[in-house]
Amino acid sequence: MTSSTILSYVTFIYFTGFTLYLLMMVMGKKSFGTAATFVSLAGLVAHSVAIVLRWMESYQLGIGHAPLSNLYESLIFFSWTVTLFYLVVEWRTKNRVLGAFVMPISSLALAYASFSPSVNSRIQPLVPALKSNWLIAHVITCFFSYAAFALSFALSIIYLIKLKNQGAGRAGSFLNRIPDSRVLDELNYQIVIIGFLMLTLGIITGSVWAHSAWGTYWGWDPKETWSLITWLIYASVIHARIARGWEGKRIAVLCIVGFACVIFTYFGVNYLAGLHSYAKS
Amino acid sequence: MIDRSELRALRIFLILDSEEDTLAFAISVQVKKTGNHMNATINHGTSKKSGLGIFWRFFSSVKLTIALLVILAAVSVIGTLIPQREGAIDFAMGMNPRLFQVFMSLNLFDIYHSLLFRIILGFLVMNLVVCSIDRFPVTWKLFSYIPSPDKSRIFQDIPTEQTCILSGNSKHILDRIEEFLHKRYGKVFSKKGDKYSSFFVQTGRFSRFGVYIVHFSILLILAGGLVGSLFGFEGYVNIVEGDKTDKIHVSGSRQQKNLGFEIRCDRFTVSYYKSGMPKEYKSEITFIVNGKDVKKGTLLVNHPLHFRGITFYQASYGTIPGKKIILRAVINGKSFSFPVSLQKSVPLPGNGGELLLEDIRDNLVGIGPAALISILPRHGEKISIWIFKNPALAKSRLPEPMLKSPKFNPSAFRPYTFFLEGVDTVYYTGLQVSKDPGVPIVWAGCVILVTGLFITFFMSHRRIWIRAENHKSGVRVRVAGMANRDPVGLRRHLFKLTDDLRKYVL
Numbered sequence: 001m002t003s004s005t006i007l008s009y010v011t012f013i014y015f016t017g018f019t020l021y022l023l024m025m026v027m028g029k030k031s032f033g034t035a036a037t038f039v040s041l042a043g044l045v046a047h048s049v050a051i052v053l054r055w056m057e058s059y060q061l062g063i064g065h066a067p068l069s070n071l072y073e074s075l076i077f078f079s080w081t082v083t084l085f086y087l088v089v090e091w092r093t094k095n096r097v098l099g100a101f102v103m104p105i106s107s108l109a110l111a112y113a114s115f116s117p118s119v120n121s122r123i124q125p126l127v128p129a130l131k132s133n134w135l136i137a138h139v140i141t142c143f144f145s146y147a148a149f150a151l152s153f154a155l156s157i158i159y160l161i162k163l164k165n166q167g168a169g170r171a172g173s174f175l176n177r178i179p180d181s182r183v184l185d186e187l188n189y190q191i192v193i194i195g196f197l198m199l200t201l202g203i204i205t206g207s208v209w210a211h212s213a214w215g216t217y218w219g220w221d222p223k224e225t226w227s228l229i230t231w232l233i234y235a236s237v238i239h240a241r242i243a244r245g246w247e248g249k250r251i252a253v254l255c256i257v258g259f260a261c262v263i264f265t266y267f268g269v270n271y272l273a274g275l276h277s278y279a280k281s
Numbered sequence: 282m283i284d285r286s287e288l289r290a291l292r293i294f295l296i297l298d299s300e301e302d303t304l305a306f307a308i309s310v311q312v313k314k315t316g317n318h319m320n321a322t323i324n325h326g327t328s329k330k331s332g333l334g335i336f337w338r339f340f341s342s343v344k345l346t347i348a349l350l351v352i353l354a355a356v357s358v359i360g361t362l363i364p365q366r367e368g369a370i371d372f373a374m375g376m377n378p379r380l381f382q383v384f385m386s387l388n389l390f391d392i393y394h395s396l397l398f399r400i401i402l403g404f405l406v407m408n409l410v411v412c413s414i415d416r417f418p419v420t421w422k423l424f425s426y427i428p429s430p431d432k433s434r435i436f437q438d439i440p441t442e443q444t445c446i447l448s449g450n451s452k453h454i455l456d457r458i459e460e461f462l463h464k465r466y467g468k469v470f471s472k473k474g475d476k477y478s479s480f481f482v483q484t485g486r487f488s489r490f491g492v493y494i495v496h497f498s499i500l501l502i503l504a505g506g507l508v509g510s511l512f513g514f515e516g517y518v519n520i521v522e523g524d525k526t527d528k529i530h531v532s533g534s535r536q537q538k539n540l541g542f543e544i545r546c547d548r549f550t551v552s553y554y555k556s557g558m559p560k561e562y563k564s565e566i567t568f569i570v571n572g573k574d575v576k577k578g579t580l581l582v583n584h585p586l587h588f589r590g591i592t593f594y595q596a597s598y599g600t601i602p603g604k605k606i607i608l609r610a611v612i613n614g615k616s617f618s619f620p621v622s623l624q625k626s627v628p629l630p631g632n633g634g635e636l637l638l639e640d641i642r643d644n645l646v647g648i649g650p651a652a653l654i655s656i657l658p659r660h661g662e663k664i665s666i667w668i669f670k671n672p673a674l675a676k677s678r679l680p681e682p683m684l685k686s687p688k689f690n691p692s693a694f695r696p697y698t699f700f701l702e703g704v705d706t707v708y709y710t711g712l713q714v715s716k717d718p719g720v721p722i723v724w725a726g727c728v729i730l731v732t733g734l735f736i737t738f739f740m741s742h743r744r745i746w747i748r749a750e751n752h753k754s755g756v757r758v759r760v761a762g763m764a765n766r767d768p769v770g771l772r773r774h775l776f777k778l779t780d781d782l783r784k785y786v787l
Contacts, residue, residue: 063554125554128562128582128595193738200734204727213583215594215713216515217723218506220393222361229354236350243343272361 003054004121008114013043014107021099033096044083063125068139072121075113079106081147097178101154134209142202148195153259155188156252196234222272226265233258340411349405360392409496424489430472430481432746435761442776445783448755457786477750488740494733501726509719520546521709529714543569549708562595564710597711602641606652607702634658648675650704656694664694668701741766
């Protein structure tokens, strides 16, 4: 299948992008940054083409469906949303430091999808439970929220690195290229808001779907519950920030905890029994 | 809902503008908050010691909100680690009995329906309601307050993009400005003077209620859940193809519930993809009222059927032995296969007598399908034998005395040896049955929640002041504003407003 081959190459393109962002940060040469953006953008284009191809391939097999139906396809889509989201943020903020922290996430997700023996890349037909118009809306909203939270995680890490090395910044150190911590904090909050809204939509579309498939809009299935836990954590981040005026370090730490919940919702839940088993393999 | 950033904004408001009305307003907000002893962030230690005071202070705190959200998250985590409800049986069997007692008393095997969980939710609801009541007066003031159109300090240090010079008759220009503002913002507040005229307009002031909308929607969703648990039910029923029933099992209890009408499963089919994966589960269902077929429908996964406020979902399926088997008899090396129906007798091949099929079991003592046959020989006594579909497995699994008993020996009736070739099976369909009058409330809550989040996060209350003063042969217009969030968006808004205003007046 051509799409899987392209995707395995995109893994390396993203890794190259990551290396270039890192070089830009360490060596301070702008040309590396420009190259990094171009490489990542090229990767994203190839990635998008591969997703469309896979979609078409599924129709050629006579089992046409959007490529959002199993672990392999979800990892591909996750990586795609993270890269897309990052490039939009880079374009809007005109700062590339975040790239060195986000591109490894995109690259790792693709590498796991492409090279892990436990992840099956075959195009499979949809089992009855997945045959629903809600599949696309549910998966897209959920993964946009995951991508936003991945970015927020990267921003929080950068924030903490900056905080730890405050005052130690020698001239020319990469720390000087990190935006002001207040800018980081504000950007993080904006991204958390987008992620929170998307997660809310993801949970709602999921429960509408569950209502038509399983007869109940909320069944305390582990994946459902963990998405609620994630939602509660980010809800407390937003309350802490808006109403209690929390900023900086505390918010950054909470966002890292939040992303840990996202990761557990995504992967960890597979080790608990539940109804979302199709996302396992 | 007033919060810290808003208070900060209020203070800036104060610093920016010392005109009396604003000052009076800002002070009234501060006094209101102090006077009511309601806001923990401003007012520590001066609270009345009355019961209501303590209650109010406790439940109006955002610290409590954050604590409750985190506790709710933590309890939910526990619920995903300990198997819940039906899934808990195996887990509980292997437990220390003392620990089991503790788990049972805390209802940890059904944590999401436990008293503990409901108390936390109750606290959250109280917290939400009290916070909303507590902060609403201030929000209302911010919503309805109209500041003076005439302000000076706000125009200090504004970017050049917020200024323009319009040439022409000043009376005409002022009219055009007012007309433009009215078209774009609705109500325009103005103060005309000899030297200059001032205008005030605002947009998005409704967004101040976004937070209340969000919180109201949460209450609505919880209310919908409550309505569902009080007035709804959830159950399941298995119906064999061709059979009908009017009773269902209620989930989580041993009770049965009478539906008041009958459901018949006319047909159940499973189809598969080439790879062997299931493609579709389909039940043809008929609803029967007083013996009459009232409604027919096809039930698929993701496509439930509704009847009289009750919804039926395709949940599972299975097979049970039907009423026919294929038996093979071997006599002196000769083999005969023939069908036998339950409770029917057939003549034995080779004229040995009559054979009666007495029972069919889907899974006898864990060894799989088996049939009980009785042989009435021409001469002698009746012999009953259990024939297993898998005799090799039976041989390895059955205990020695049973194997020796003629009852489990397929060759007990000489010279015949019997084999169970096949058991006819029939499908049953497993339906999830539920009635939940809370669902529409929950969906309404979800729509309101998303709307509220959009309003809260992406809209802002923008207050805009415009000053037009005589300038040489025309009018100099300056535009300035304030917003409760998104300063970048406000700037863009003011730039565009200035530009559009210039174009309109020209």
